[in-house]
Amino acid sequence: MIGYLTNEQFLPELKAELKNIRATYGGLVLTDGPLQTSVWAQNIWLNPEIISFESVSQAGKALKERGKLWAVYSTDQHRRAQLIQDQLLKVKPRVMNFLGPLPDMPIGAWTLIDKNTLIASSETNSLFPLGEVRFNEDKKNPPSRAYLKLWELFTVYGIKPKPGERVVDFGSCPGGWTWVLQQVGCHVVSIDRAPLEPHIAALPRVEFKKTNAFNVKPEDIGAIDWFFSDIICYPEKLLELVQTWQSSGLCRNFVCTIKFQGKTDFETLRKFQDLPNSHVQHLYHNKHEVTVWIRTSSP
Numbered sequence: 001m002i003g004y005l006t007n008e009q010f011l012p013e014l015k016a017e018l019k020n021i022r023a024t025y026g027g028l029v030l031t032d033g034p035l036q037t038s039v040w041a042q043n044i045w046l047n048p049e050i051i052s053f054e055s056v057s058q059a060g061k062a063l064k065e066r067g068k069l070w071a072v073y074s075t076d077q078h079r080r081a082q083l084i085q086d087q088l089l090k091v092k093p094r095v096m097n098f099l100g101p102l103p104d105m106p107i108g109a110w111t112l113i114d115k116n117t118l119i120a121s122s123e124t125n126s127l128f129p130l131g132e133v134r135f136n137e138d139k140k141n142p143p144s145r146a147y148l149k150l151w152e153l154f155t156v157y158g159i160k161p162k163p164g165e166r167v168v169d170f171g172s173c174p175g176g177w178t179w180v181l182q183q184v185g186c187h188v189v190s191i192d193r194a195p196l197e198p199h200i201a202a203l204p205r206v207e208f209k210k211t212n213a214f215n216v217k218p219e220d221i222g223a224i225d226w227f228f229s230d231i232i233c234y235p236e237k238l239l240e241l242v243q244t245w246q247s248s249g250l251c252r253n254f255v256c257t258i259k260f261q262g263k264t265d266f267e268t269l270r271k272f273q274d275l276p277n278s279h280v281q282h283l284y285h286n287k288h289e290v291t292v293w294i295r296t297s298s299p
């Protein structure tokens with residue numbers, strides 16, 4: 001049995017991608033059989049057990065026997081869940097610095113499914129409680145909160161360009177991604193139909209082009225190390241853009257946000273997943289969108 005936890009907003013997406021569903025509790029979906037690839041899970045519970053107990057102290061003891069640190073996923077019976085959690089070692093908030101070290105202690109996850117039954121998984125796929133990645137945010141410099149998506153990708157997944165690399169940032173206004181890319185030492189060709197915030201446009205190594213991204217030909221930009229896109233557009237338009245750049249041979253690393261308007265476009269999402277070397281994940285900082293990265297050169 002494996003458990004897949006998501007923000008309940010994305011439960012329909014999670015359930016659509018999983019096979020062999022056994023039960024659902026809030027945003028937690030339990031499946032039979034081996035681990036499945038999941039785009040929409042925020043936290044995967046790798047060894048969940050269903051545990052019956054009589055008292056709060058018995059529940060606490062059962063959890064302590066199985067692991068040191070625990071995060072509680074509380075959907076119902078919040079007070080009882082909290083009383084059990086209070087029996088356990090207090091978890092310090094794991095607030096990350098951009099590119100800072102990851103937590104070094106694993107953390108389990110558990111939930112109460114009725115008064116006398118809990119589900120506990122001492123192993124999960126994330127070092128963050130319930131997969132919630134929190135940062136010491138920069139409230140001063142970035143002009144939008146979109147920068148947190150790149151902070152998460154660079155810090156938690158280790159997918160990031162090197163200083164001195166040349167990158168393009170499509171759909172860059174007001175400039176959160178351009179700011180992050182500039183901060184890590186890249187030369188940024190920043191493209192949007194709308195202007196960048198002046199303090200971002202004025203940064204060194206930022207070259208802004210005010211134009212429609214879909215009219216830009218790869219030859220107009222030349223060889224780049226990374227293609228970034230946070231453009232608001234239909235997923236199939238983004239796929240075309242990525243494929244145009246892939247076939248130009250002028251870029252081998254891609255990071256894009258696939259944004260859904262209204263219904264989730266599972267068909268195009270699948271096409272992105274089928275691209276060689278692609279990885280698609282709903283990041284903690286993604287809204288109704290997912291992040292795809294494609295790396296075809298060695299890091």
Ligand SMILES: C[S@@+](CC[C@H](N)C(=O)[O-])C[C@H]1O[C@@H](n2cnc3c(N)ncnc32)[C@H](O)[C@@H]1O
Pocket residue numbers: 143144146147170171172173174175176177178191192193194211212213214230231232233
């Ligand atoms: C979500 S915002 C990007 C936020 C940005 N990544 C940041 O960190 O501040 C999406 C952007 O896509 C731009 N956009 C939409 N269609 C575009 C197009 N055809 N060409 C260029 N930019 C486009 C919009 O102008 C908007 O600024």
